[in-house]
Structure formats: structure tokens, C-alpha cells
Amino acid sequence: MRVSAVIFVLFFVMSGLDQSKGHQSDIEPRLPMVEPPLETTTQISEVSVQSAGPAIVTLSLPTYIYSGETFHLKGEMIFEGPNIFIGSIEFLDTISPLHVDENGIFEATLGIPVGHKSGEYEIQILVYGLGQKLFRTELVEVRTKPRTEDYIHRTEHMKAITSDSSSLNRELEIRHEYNREYLPVRIGPGQFILPVFGPISTQFGERRVYEDGSYGNHHSGVDFAAKEGTSVISSSQGVVTYIGNLPIRGDSVVIDHGGGVLSGYHHLSETLVSLGQEIMQGQEIGEVGNTGFSTGPHLHWEILLFGVPIDPIQWTTDLFVRQ
Ligand SMILES: [Zn+2]
Numbered sequence: 301m302r303v304s305a306v307i308f309v310l311f312f313v314m315s316g317l318d319q320s321k322g323h324q325s326d327i328e329p330r331l332p333m334v335e336p337p338l339e340t341t342t343q344i345s346e347v348s349v350q351s352a353g354p355a356i357v358t359l360s361l362p363t364y365i366y367s368g369e370t371f372h373l374k375g376e377m378i379f380e381g382p383n384i385f386i387g388s389i390e391f392l393d394t395i396s397p398l399h400v401d402e403n404g405i406f407e408a409t410l411g412i413p414v415g416h417k418s419g420e421y422e423i424q425i426l427v428y429g430l431g432q433k434l435f436r437t438e439l440v441e442v443r444t445k446p447r448t449e450d451y452i453h454r455t456e457h458m459k460a461i462t463s464d465s466s467s468l469n470r471e472l473e474i475r476h477e478y479n480r481e482y483l484p485v486r487i488g489p490g491q492f493i494l495p496v497f498g499p500i501s502t503q504f505g506e507r508r509v510y511e512d513g514s515y516g517n518h519h520s521g522v523d524f525a526a527k528e529g530t531s532v533i534s535s536s537q538g539v540v541t542y543i544g545n546l547p548i549r550g551d552s553v554v555i556d557h558g559g560g561v562l563s564g565y566h567h568l569s570e571t572l573v574s575l576g577q578e579i580m581q582g583q584e585i586g587e588v589g590n591t592g593f594s595t596g597p598h599l600h601w602e603i604l605l606f607g608v609p610i611d612p613i614q615w616t617t618d619l620f621v622r623q
Contacts (some may be wrong), residue, residue, distance in 0.1 A: 354379040354404070354427060354434040361423070364441035368414035368505045368518070370610045372620055373423070377404040383429040390424040391440075392416065396560065396606050400427055409559070409620045411610035414505045414518045418444040450506040450519060452595065461593050462516070467547035478542040478554050479562065479607040486559035488537025488581055490619035492612070495535045495565060496588060496599045498526035504611040520609035521564070521602035528597040530588040532565050534579045535601070535612070543571050549600060550592025553585050561620075563612070564602040567594045 359375035373389070377400075387398030389408050400406040406427065420439050427434040454462065461467055502523035508516030534555055541562065542554035549566035553573060556562050569589025579585060590597045603612040 354385075354429065354432050356425070356434065356436050359425075359436075359438065361438065361440065364443050365412055366443050366445040367412045367416040367418070368445060368447075368611050370409060370411045370605060370614055370618070370620055372407065372409050372618075373398075373425075374405070374407045375425075377406065377427065377434060379404055379429065379432060383432060385427050385429040385432075387425070387427040390426070392421060392442075394606070398425065398427065409561075409605065411605035411608045412442055413608050414447070414520075414610075416442055416444075418442055445505065447505040447507055447518065448503070449509045450502050451509050451511075452516070453511045455595070458593055458595070461547055462510075464547075471546050471548050474542070474544065474546055479604060481541075481556075482560050482562065482606075483539065483556050483558035486557060486561065488557060491617075492535040492563070492603070492615040493533070493581060494524075494616060495563075495601050496524045496526050496530060496532050498524040498530065498588075498599070501525040501598060504609075504613065521566070521600045522612050524588075524599045524601065526588045526597065526599060528569050528587070528589055530597075530599075531584050532568065532586045532588060532599055533582050534565075534585050535563050535603075535615075536581045538563070538579055540573045540575055540577045540579060540585075543573065543575055546592060548593040550594060551586075551589060555579055555585070560606040562604045564600075564604065566600040566602070567591050567598060569597075 354377050356375055356377045361373040362371050365371045385400040387400045387406055389396050389398050389410065391410060392412065396408060396410060398406050398408045406425075420441050423438050423440050425434070425436040425438070500522055502519050504519060504522050506519040508519065510516060536557050538555040538557040540553060541556040542552065545551050546566070549564070551568040551571060552564060552566045553568065553571050554562055554564045565586055567589050568586040568591065570587040571585070572587070573579060573585045588597050588599050601612055602609050603615055
């Protein structure tokens with residue numbers, strides 16, 4: 301664990317020094333994505349300070365979180381003299397960055413995979429400074445949210461897609477590729493907006509059941525029913541990081557919003573943006589279609605947090621930004 305944390309820190313520092321990669325704009329270069337790692341009530345804990353080294357004085361995180369959801373962790377530490385700190389969080393066997401400012405305020409936004417088992421899990425906070433380090437472990441309860449089933453009668457074309465391992469592998473490869481890097485700092489407003497005008501036809505996390513009784517994955521986004529050609533807009537400000545065709549998700553646009561947050565717009569009939577283009581919240585990026593694994597025109601909208609699909613609707617009501 302310590303080795304991986306050190307590697308992560310080195311990685312983070314070195315990535316920050318490499319100015320040669322990235323977009324041709326004044327936006328920061330993209331960082332490599334760390335491996336993937338949700339609210340209700342908040343607990344505040346106070347600790348007595350025993351030494352002059354860094355010590356956490358307040359920590360706010362939910363007492364329990366539902367799988368498939370996002371949560372925000374925030375706290376304050378005290379430390380001696382001027383210093384620069386780099387932080388990381390280890391949770392559910394994954395490491396994600398912890399932002400630490402010059403006053404010792406630290407924050408992180410984390411997501412829990414939708415299929416994750418319920419139970420109590422350790423969340424480890426690591427902060428490294430020059431000659432100083434801090435390590436704290438807390439327990440967080442993960443609860444499983446009841447998810448409905450979504451019955452899908454596949455056409456022969458759709459069956460061919462789901463039984464073709466090369467298509468499935470190609471989908472994974474492309475998704476891995478656009479999840480590998482991210483802009484280091486969140487840009488744009490914290491609150492996301494819905495990307496299309498239309499009723500939700502499939503909620504996030506629903507479990508797919510096919511006509512033969514077999515089960516598919518949990519639904520990784522939210523589906524909106526809309527006519528082919530309906531405008532699709534960006535749910536927040538960002539930079540276009542992928543445009544292309546995925547065997548299952550069809551013609552797609554993916555936008556990097558910084559800080560490990562990407563949004564995906566799928567099954568499009570038209571894409572109206574270019575790779576690397578800076579996009580404003582609400583800007584038209586494509587049109588609703590029926591490409592890929594789809595039973596009719598609709599938009600599949602995803603939000604990925606460090607590569608983990610989490611419920612996008614939560615991002616239209618909650619503010620997951622540093623405050
Ligand atoms: Zn969908």
C-alpha cells in the first residue's frame with residue numbers, strides 16, 4: 301500500500317512537470333488517470349493534537365453511502381511551518397487524488413461502483429509534505445440501493461453485438477483509452493445540467509434482463525427518449541476528449557471536465573464538435589440517434605469519476621466542487 305502511494309505521489313508530481321503533452325490551449329495538460337476507486341448525514345470528528353506534525357482537526361464525510369453514488373470528503377489539518385502537501389485517498393482498493401491547499405484544507409470527490417457489495421470499508425487518507433506526512437483511517441458504510449430490472453428484447457443485430465467478444469473488447473479498449481488521462485483541475489460550474497429535452501426511459505443502475513432470461517450489466521448511465529435529430533448539449537464546461545464509434549455505445553462524444561470527471565453522450569446520429577475543442581455548458585455537441593446497441597432513438601448519458609460510472613442525476617442536484 302505504501303509503495304503504491306509513493307508511486308502515486310511521484311506520478312502526480314512528475315505529471316505536473318510534463319508540459320509537453322496536452323491540448324493546444326491555456327488549459328492545463330491532462331494527467332494520467334489513476335485506477336478507479338456515495339449521502340445522507342455527515343459526521344464531524346475532532347481529534348486532540350499530540351504532536352507538532354500534521355494532524356487532522358476536522359473531517360467531514362458521510363456515515364453511509366449508496367453504491368453507484370458520489371460523495372465529497374472535506375477536512376482540515378494543522379501543520380508546522382510553510383510546506384507543500386500532496387494527498388491521496390485509498391478506498392475500495394483504488395487510489396484517487398486528495399486536493400490539499402496551503403492552509404491545510406483537503407478535499408476529494410469519490411464514487412462507488414454500482415454493483416459494489418454493502419458493508420463497512422476503510423477509507424485511508426494520506427498526506428505527504430516536505431519532511432512531514434499524515435495517515436488516517438476511517439470506516440465508511442456502503443449500502444446497496446435497490447435497483448429495478450430493465451427487460452430488453454434484443455434484435456438479431458443486438459444479439460450479434462453482445463455475443464461478439466471482439467466488439468466487447470474493442471469497446472473496453474476505447475473506454476480505457478479515453479479514461480486514461482484527465483485535466484487536473486475541475487473547470488466550469490459544479491452543477492451539471494441535463495443534456496437533452498426528453499423523458500428518462502432507463503434510470504442509472506438498472507439491471508438488464510434479456511429475452512432469454514440472461515442478465516446484462518447494470519445500466520452505466522441514464523437514457524432519455526427523444527426523436528432522432530434532437531439537440532444534445534454538454535452538461536458542463538470541458539474539453540472534447542473522444543469522438544468516434546463504440547460497438548455498443550454507438551457514435552459518441554466524451555467531454556473531460558477536469559479533476560477525473562468525464563461525461564459521455566452516446567448512440568448519436570451526428571457529432572457537431574472536434575477533438576480538443578473547448579465546450580461551454582449547454583453548447584450543442586451532437587444529435588440524438590440510434591447507433592450501436594440500441595432499440596430506438598435515445599441518448600445514453602454517462603458521468604465517469606476516475607473511470608467509474610456513477611449516477612449522473614446526482615450531479616444535477618449536488619455540488620461536487622471545492623468550496
Ligand atoms: Zn443507456
